Amino acid sequence: MLLHIHGFQRQSNPQPYTLWHSLTPQTRLLCTIIGVFAIALTPNGQWKTWGVYGLAVLFVILLSRTSIPQLLARVAIEFAFVGVVLLGTLFRREGEIVWSWGLIEITDVGLMVLGSVTIKVFLSLLMVNVLTLTTSISSLFQALLALKTPPLLVAIMASMYRYLKVLIDEFTTMRRAAMSRNLMSNKWATRRVIGNMIGALFIRTYQRGERIYQAMLARGYQGLPPIDKLPSYRKRDVFALGLTGVIVVLGQFVSFIIDH
Structure with a gap:
């Protein structure tokens, strides 16, 4: 989020009101955190699991009616910063060598790890940027406080x-x-x-x-930010959190069933 200078200015275009926007900020934040952790903690090479998670991320993007060009532009900027780190996962000693040039060797394990980490980063960035594009910064801070963040x-x-x-x-x-x-x-x-x-x-x-x-x-500051009262959880929030948990389990289950 801090990579986008224009993100610190209030957007002039009004946000559309969708089912995703009707969820409380803490629910949107929780769904994003659960999704990012599920994507990042999935073992390398689980392509079918990431296929399920990719469809879920696409569903959230379409549901929130996020501007696709703006979303991809943000992800592209962030990818430029993590690209060097991603290339470092390519060069590994394990596995069969598929290409070599002098001391540089690329193995099938290195390609698998590079593809896995790239997919993890891409899906995670999509989720985080959808959250920041559809939720105001003040609401995010209040949601963090509501979730007992220090x-x-x-x-x-x-x-x-x-x-x-x-x-x-x-x-x-x-x-x-x-x-x-x-x-x-x-x-x-x-x-x-x-x-x-x-x-x-x-x-x-x-x-x-x-x-x-x-x-x-x-002016009376006591070291703690003021806490505004956020909307309480409703049935749609509970359903959204439950659906997120089901998708996480489904992605792992699909990969396990197909591999066995």
């Missing part, structure tokens, strides 16, 4: 979310000032200036954080 951790995430855009704007201003003074004429000068700006930004961040904290204390 309030201090939620307060840290809320502060980071609220002031990250301020720091980005500060860095943009510093970079624009450096460019107007022709301090970034070549790549070596650019690296030196950006390094100095990062150091200066760290000092400014610390000072701004102290001022904000003192202002919060003056």
